[in-house]
Amino acid sequence: MTKRRSILSILFSVILFTTASAQAPTPVFQQLTERQNRWVDSVFASLTPDERIAQLIMVAGYSNRGRTSYDDSLVTLVRTNKLGGVVFFQGGPVRQAKLTNRLQALSTVPLLIAMDAEWGLAMRLDSTVRYPYQMTLGAMQGTATDSLIYRMGANLARQSRRLGVHVNFAPSVDVNNNPNNPVINFRSFGEDKYAVTRKALAYVRGMQDNRLLTSIKHFPGHGDTGTDSHYDLPLINKSRAQLDSLELYPFRQLINAGAAGVMVAHLSIPALDTTRNRPSTLSPAIVTDLLKNEMGFQGLVFSDAMNMKGVTKFFPSGQADRYGIEAGMDVLEFTEDVPAALLQIKQAVAEGRISQESLDERCRKVLRAKAWVGLDQYKPIVLDNLVRDINPVQDELLNRQMTEASLTVLKNDRNLLPLQRLDTLRIASVAVESEKITAFQQMAANYTQVDHFNITSKTPDSTLARMRDSLRNYNLLLVDVHLNNIRPGTNYGLQAKTAALVSELVATGKAVVTVFGNVYALNKLTFPADTVQMSRNIEQARAIVMPYQLTSYAEDLSAQLIFGAIGASGKLPVTVNQRFRVGDGIAVRPIGRMKYTIPEEVGIDSRFLTRQVDSLVNVGLTQRAFPGCVVQMAKDGKVIFRKAYGSHTYDASLGAEPKPVDLNDLFDMASVTKVSTSTPALMRMVDEGKFNVDGKMADYLPFLKKSNKANLVWRDVLTHQARLKAWIPFWRDTKNEDGSWKPRTFRNERSARYSIEVTDSLYLFRNYPKTIYEQIKESPLNEKKEYVYSDLSFILYPQVIKRLTGENFEDYLKSTFYKPLGATTLTYNPRRFYSLNRIVPTEYDSLFRQTLIWGRVHDEGAAMLNGLSGHAGLFGTANDLMKLVEMYRQRGQYAGQRFISEKTIAEFTRYQFPELGNRRGLGFEKPSFTFTGNAPRSATKDSFGHSGFTGTFTWIDPDPTYNLSYVFLSNRVYPTRNNNRISTLNTRTNVAEAFYQAIKRGIQ
Structure with missing residues (x-):
């Protein structure tokens, strides 16, 4: 691997860049239009010699000082001395923009505005985008990831320019090979000079291609020191050969690639300048001889902050600024004492230590940079929507992608x-x-x-x-x-x-x-x-x-x-x-487990999707179609929308507080239970050769022999065309005409014989479920074989599964599906495991149970089966239901584990009898042949799902265009099932349709 890396590094340095001995290219800001050159000449001619010096000075600005007096003093300093620029530090974007506008309005020559924004504007400002540190980006592998860094630079450039910032003092191209480096450290791309160079180049190009000036730093290399130049003058005790081989390498390559600026650090480097305690910023041997002459750099040379102890420890303010200009600096950043600095520099001119011609050329260079960034046609920063504009949602995706890659x-x-x-x-x-x-x-x-x-x-x-x-x-x-x-x-x-x-x-x-x-x-x-x-x-x-x-x-x-x-x-x-x-x-x-991300990762506009879904759900909430709901959407196995709306209840009149719905709340799935319990269990039995959908009911339920259901074929049963009655109101047979309970039905206290808990004070005879099964057995059949949605067969599936596996239905489901999927909240009788605060209540049952149904199954028949049935009774969160749904979308597998064969999934989810006008799959709902609202309007023929009486819905569309999963959970039956607005509004499928439309919009 080492040999291969060495070969690649050599090729990289030879092919990607010019040689160090070649003349560095003219920086982009030096390449102006004729109009821009005229502006430079005109402005330069209007400046006095003293004003030309002032163009080389940048003072510090803060927008977090919160004092009018501070702003006034900064304005006075800039206006009085006619300074060339301001470098902003801590504050906020709107406050900085207002201060920038004020400063620019009072400046004869527009100011060059700079910032240290190595990891985004958030390095200095609140309410702005924060990108990963360079060390984090250094962990990303492969040249393909460099495109992410390029995008980061491009996006940062757009944000900066929107904020009126023209220069970013970044990136750091220091090769950090000292773990104890107190100042560079995580600000470096790493210790591999080739990787540092390649990543820095991507960053620089991203910024400069979008008209933001850059300043690579900290020349000639700050990576191998244990001293922080903010507090002392670091000593780099390396030979010239060592510096050439490592520290200087990224600078040479980036200069040859067209970097616009270089920031010089405050370092003592005897191999380059033997003058004791002279910082590199003040060294003609380093700034002029090495950087400008030997390396051929023609861009802007910035000093590191002139208030740092690395320079002020041995050279007081004013004197240090003078020596910096004498050394060859183009721009002095963070001059502390501006009048003293100007006085010292003018004195150096008078003494002949600096030529006026040299200062004039540096002033022209600064003016050319100003023209290139658009200051020749200066316009104030527009404050409207500023924060929104510098926080694009695309940057959240970029941040996620870079973090993931690292x-x-x-x-x-x-x-x-x-x-x-x-x-x-x-x-x-x-x-x-x-x-x-x-x-x-x-x-x-x-x-x-x-x-x-x-x-x-x-x-x-x-x-x-x-x-x-x-x-x-x-x-x-x-x-x-x-x-x-x-x-x-x-x-x-x-x-x-x-x-x-x-x-x-x-x-x-x-x-x-x-x-x-x-x-x-x-x-x-x-x-x-x-x-x-x-x-x-x-x-x-x-x-x-x-x-x-x-x-x-x-x-x-x-x-x-x-x-x-x-x-x-x-x-x-x-x-x-x-x-x-x-x-x-x-x-x-x-x-292949679900990934949680944002819509933009799958090409969807999050603002559009959120607006559409919010609008539809809020109509439902406003019209009291349901107290609250949870909506969850996934595309390509990526969860891109999860949101809870409304409250558990409208008020506290029935004993449940109107607690805000939470993503982790459990809902009664109602008939979504059918495709979450019975249907997957039967599919697994088909795979294991234990169940035949073309077999007869009596084959798997012997007690149905000699009944009118014995010869009903399971394929007809599962598609609801076997002539079974829609439902039976089992609880009504437990009451006498006067409303009292019949013998051997209910008691108000629990006992060994009355052990099925229906409410806190209502217990059913332990053997009564047999009566329910007998009622199903004895129920008449519909006269005509046609589609009639029926619960009856699903009530019996737990018996089928127990007979085929020897396991209790719930135990089988949890061990076979839910626990391996990680869908641990999917359960019957959730009060055993979860507090009522996490369970959304359903209806106030005024006829049968005469109480608020909360944490117990809403369906009366399922309640009489101890809460456990194949047609109703399952509770869970939207997120856990989606894991099962995702397994269906992934054609029977999830997280590398095969649950159901692809063949069986395909069989159960296809139209079974379209020639008869029956839209059902085996257990699953499918889109109507003409739109009826039972499915999203854009649903494809391959899609499938199910709805539930309590206001639940799930839908899967494996068509490659959409490849989506969708879950909607609500309690529309609160406080009464007579409220059917969720269906008249078509909320559930309309929300799903909004998902389809968002996908289509992203494709266009």
Whole structure:
């Protein structure tokens, strides 16, 4: 691998760039139109010699000072001295824009506005886009990922220009080969000079192609120092040959590729300038002889901030500025004492230390840069929609893509990742240094049952002891370490107790560790092999994931990586220690679990989709078609829309509070139960050769022999054309005419004989389900064989499955489907496992149960079957239902596991009797042959799904154009089933149709 990398590096340097000895190209800002050149000449001619000097000075500006007096003083400083530019630091975009407009309005020559925005405007401003650190981007592999960095540069350029910013002091092209570097560190692309150069070039081109000036830094290389130039003057004690080979390499190549600017650092480098304590910014040998003459750089040379101790420790303000200009600087950034600086520079001119011709040429260079960025036709910043414009939704997608591409797996014992066989895992997540549930924990819980623990270095020992006892019950620990500081000076935010806690968790032999922080922090969790702590070394973790920083994207996507929704291809961009070296990284492939992302990833406009769905749902809420709902949509296996609306109830009059609906709430699925329990179970039986859809009912239900149902064919039964009655009101047969209960039906207290709990104070005789089955057996058949939707056969499927498998129906479903899928909330009788706060109530039953139905099945027949039936009774979240739905869309497999054969899925989901006008599949609903609203208008012939009486709906369309899954859960029957507005409004299928239209719109 080393040899191959060496060959590629040589080819890269030879082919991609010109040689170092060649004359560097003319920077883009020097290539102006005739009109722009006339503007430069005109402005230059209007300036006095003193004003030309002032064009070379940039002062600092802040928009977070919040004081009119500060703004006034800055305006006075700029206007009085007729300065050339302002470099902005902390603040907010609107405040900065207003201050910029004020400054520009009062400046005779438009100001060049600059910022340090290495990882986006958010490096300095609130309410703006934050991109990954360069070290994070350094982990991305392959030239294809460079296009992401190019897009980052292009997007940042557009945001900057919208904000009135013309120069970005970025990127850092320092090769960081010193782990203890206190100032560059995570700001570098890494320690491989070729990778640093290639990625920096992509960033520069993205910005410059979109009219943003760049300034590569920190010349001649700040990567190998243990001193922060903000606080002292670092010493780089390397030979010229070493500097040429490493530090200077990226600068040469990027200059030859057309970089517009170079920022010079405050460094003492004896090999380049032997003058004691002279910073490189003040060195003619470095700025003029090396950078301008030897390397042929014709662009703008910027100083690093002139207020830093690296320069002011030995040279006071004013004097330092003079020496900087004498050394060859074009622009002095962050001059502290402007009058002193101007006075000193003028004195140097008078003394003949600087020629007026040299200053004039530098002034012209600055004016040419101003013309190139459009200041020759200056217009004020438009404040309307500013924040929206500099926060494009496309940047969220870009951030996700870059973060995903950087994720690095450093250990994967026995290919543990991605996690499989979820039914065998008892998972706890332990967030270290986070008191609240983290984004990582929230995302992990989307995939299966995960119990959360949160600890910090301040957690009491008694709490830690209880946690240790609890963790013994789990066979897998997801340990997410949250380091809220990225800098080595703070030990990367790692406390001694934190490190000890991580080591202790690793020592269990059950830990998958994800470190959200600086990659060098790994060294603080790694002990030498000959120490006692080796047994608690992070190396002993079963798997290690490195996301490089603590962001919501990193947390979200790291969890998705662990569960196999996405893969990992990142490699370490630096060497941490002997165990973790540059280039390390284990490739991990995704296994097809649902990915959670944004609509733009599948080509859908999120704003359009959200507007459409919100509008339709809000009409339903306003017209009280349902108190609340959850909508979830996925395309190509990617969940791109999840939103909860409304409340559990309209008010508290029936005893349930109008709690806002949450994504994790459980709903009564009603008849969606049919395609979530009975239908998948039968498909599995078909695959195993235990069930024949062309067999007869009595073949699998012997008690139906000698009944009118004995010879009914299952294919007709499953398509609702077997002449079965639609339903039977079983509960009515339990009452006398006076309303009292018949003997051996109900009691108000539980006992051994009356053990089927229908409500808190109503218990059914334990053997009564046999009466229900007998009623089905004895029920008459419809006269005509035609489509009549019937619940009756689905009530019997639990008996079929138990007879074929020997297992209880619910146990069979959970062990065969739900637990392996991670759909752990899908369950009957949810009150056994979940608090009522998480369960959405349905109807107030004024006829049978005379109470609010809450946490128990709405359907009366299912209630009398102890809540467990094949036609109704299943509860769960939208997210867990979608896992089952996704398995259908993926033609019977999910997360690398085959649940149902593709052949059987195809058979059950096709039209069975279209020639008879029957639109049904086997168990599944399909689109009507002429639109009736039972399915989305755009649904294809291959699509299928089902609706439920309580206001539920799910739809799958495997057509390649759409490839979608959709779940809608509501409680439209609250407080009464007589409310059917959800159907008259056609809310469920109209929302699905909005999904189709969003896809079509994205294709156009």
